[in-house]
Amino acid sequence: MNRHALALSLFATTFCAAAPSYAEDLCLGFGPQTPRDIGMHIGSNPRSFSPAPGPEAMNLCNLHTHTNAEHKGPGFSLSAGDGENGGFQCNETATLSPSDLAEPETGHTSFHGVKPGDTIEVHWVYTSCDVSPGPGLGSCSSAACANPQLRVESQVFLVVNDPGALDFGDYAKVTVGANGRFQPAALPSDTGTPVLFAGSTTGPSYTEAICSPMQVTWNVRPTCARLDISSLNRWAAEGNVFEEEHSHGVRQLVTAPELLSPIN
Structure with missing residues (x-):
């Protein structure tokens, strides 16, 4: 197969899922891929695209979570292994207290795939x-907008049983900004200067042999924040416009420079 001749439309994921896996090959010919080690700035992927505008100038269209971090960063560098249940953990994971790790008093888990x-x-x-x-x-x-610019704002959280930790609802509630665009109530702050780079969509259906064709501007915060697990369960129990009730698997880290964009 001539991998350099593959031409996919933005959402042509059907072909990607069906493509054979080349154990020792890279899916060359695609744009830069994600996730990556945000502390490593090298990348030699030759494809480029215009960065998406800032989030305030765009519409929030989806929100979802992955169990374990897909990216590797200064604050989340502990390997959780390979496969879709692998990824990286927050550096403070091993120092959590018994109360941090206790099941919440309600004992009810509405958001599946995540525990303290x-x-x-x-x-x-x-x-x-x-x-x-x-x-x-x-x-x-949409039918009228089939080739959008996409942007992802990313934050890694350490989930704990602690009512004093951050409340997920403060960041997941959808509002309408002054310019009429859909926005989250807030984005996380005080977790370091975000790392901006060009990449793709993520998720366990993609590998270094099966690339995502989508072009995404990423903004990844470099350190973890503590998040109360009860707030995740409340968000799911109350229902949400994203219809999210479980956390997703991860795409393994992309390390080949040929598949990465340089970080300036």
């Missing part, structure tokens, strides 16, 4: 399309 002591990476996905927030990345495009 877990690391999650949250993705706020933005689009240049005039669309409303909804489930999946399909909510980020």
